[in-house]
Amino acid sequence: GSGSAGTRSASGPPDDAPSPPAAEPAVRVRVRWPASSDAELKAFELELGGGAPTVACLKGAIERRTNVPAGKQKLLNLKSGRGKGLAADDEPLSGLSSLRKPGFAVSLMGTPDAALAAELAIAAAAPPVVDDLDDEFGGTILALPPAELAENVERVMRRVEKVKVAVLQPPRPGKKLLCLDIDYTLIDHRSTVERPWEMARPHLLDFLEQAYAHYDIAIWSATSMKWVELKMREMGVLSHPGFKVSFMLDARAMITCHTARYGAKECKPLAFIWRNDVFGGAYHERNTIMFDDLRRNFVMNPQQGLKVRPFRNCHRNRATDDELLKLGAYLRAIAELDSLEDLDHAKWERYMRQLRKRQREP
Structure with missing residues (x-):
């Protein structure tokens, strides 16, 4: 009858109908x-x-x-x-x-789509890979090392012509060149941290400041320059009062090199630096050393490359990782040598043990 529970008025829902849920705040x-x-x-x-x-x-x-x-x-x-x-x-x-x-x-x-497309266009313009090489890793000795093969030399020179380098600090007379990878070498880029700088490898800034006394510092990452700049800025590398980065390179300066061990892979040819007029011939085979956690990245320049232990799981390893302390000592030990070409950087730890032994001898 009229006024009974559940009746609907002419203008609204039944009197006992549940209220609509409150809208969730944005x-x-x-x-x-x-x-x-x-x-x-x-x-x-x-x-x-x-x-x-x-x-x-x-x-x-x-x-x-x-x-x-x-x-x-x-x-x-x-x-x-x-x-x-x-x-x-x-x-x-x-x-x-x-x-x-x-x-x-x-x-x-x-990276925004437009910027990414531009970077891919540069990579697509590189000469095609010629799959006609073997090397010592596959059991066949190359007639020439990868750095001397004509097609690789041509690829490097194309990069030199097309990729412009922003020089942040000109070469300093008498200084050698230290070329550093980023991911897993200087930072654990896949870590989950509250603050980005917590990704940094222990002793990073002290390592760079001490190295700067003897070496110009270059950063070379296989990512895009925007990522390179962001990571280095977040780590405090670009604003530190105790050292300056000379220049930074990204994936655009890399070339594709084929070896039997790695197949067709992008690598970091140091000839891109050595043959670049912007540096005026300051850097060369005798005064350059490269740190990277991937050996294939310096397959074009195995003598100048030093494979570092990768820095991963920073939340577990931050308290015990001392790789940069030891590598810094090695850099100081070899800094006064006239040439680095006679060194086998794969045996850098043995070099340091022998050095300490000689120092203890009367």
């Missing part, structure tokens, strides 16, 4: 992207609504704002709410404690 996320060339994108804020947004929703919003594809984004300090590691795409933002910290901003690494 999630606000601050994002830092220091590598952006657009000042407005170096730091910005996103608002995500629509129920319970996930990390995938956040990446989608970042992609729409920055043109960095969601699949190529690295959100450095966004920890998982389920345990160790970075947050998975399906995790709701409401479950991530980092986002609730006052002043917290997600640190974005990534």
Whole structure:
């Protein structure tokens, strides 16, 4: 009858109908992207609504704002709410404690589609790989070392012509050149940390400051220059008062080299530096040493390369890793030699043991 429970008025729902759920508040996320060339994108804020947004929703919003594809984004300090590691795409933002910290901003690494396309175009312009080589690793001795093969020399010179180097500090008279890889050599780039600089290998800045007394410092990474600059800036390498980086190189300066051991792989030919007029002949085979965690990266220059132990799982190994302390001592020990060409850097630890033994002898 009239006025009984559950009746519907002419203008609304039944009197005892449940109230509609309250709308969930939007999630606000601050994002830092220091590598952006657009000042407005170096730091910005996103608002995500629509129920319970996930990390995938956040990446989608970042992609729409920055043109960095969601699949190529690295959100450095966004920890998982389920345990160790970075947050998975399906995790709701409401479950991530980092986002609730006052002043917290997600640190974005990534390259916009347009920039990535430009880099790929440069790589595509490289001469095709000629699969007609063997080397000593495969049991067949090369008629010529990879650095002397005509096709590799040509590839290097093409890079010298096409890739411009920004010289941050001119060569200093009498200084040798120390060329350093980044990932797993200087930093653990896959670690999950609250602050990006925590990825740095122990003693990094002290190592660079001490090396700077005898060596010009170059950084050469197999990633894009935006990532190189971002990583070095976040680590404090580009702003340290005790040393200066002379120049930085990225994947564009690398060439494809074929060997029986590694197949067709990108490598870092030091001839790109030695034959580059921008350095005026200051660097050459006798005064250059390269540190990398991958031996194949210096397959063109095996005598100048030193394979370092990779720095991984920094949260476990930070307290015990002393590789840079030992390598720094080696650099100081060989700094006064007229030439580094007679050294076998693969035996650098033996060299140091023998040196200490000689120093103890009366």
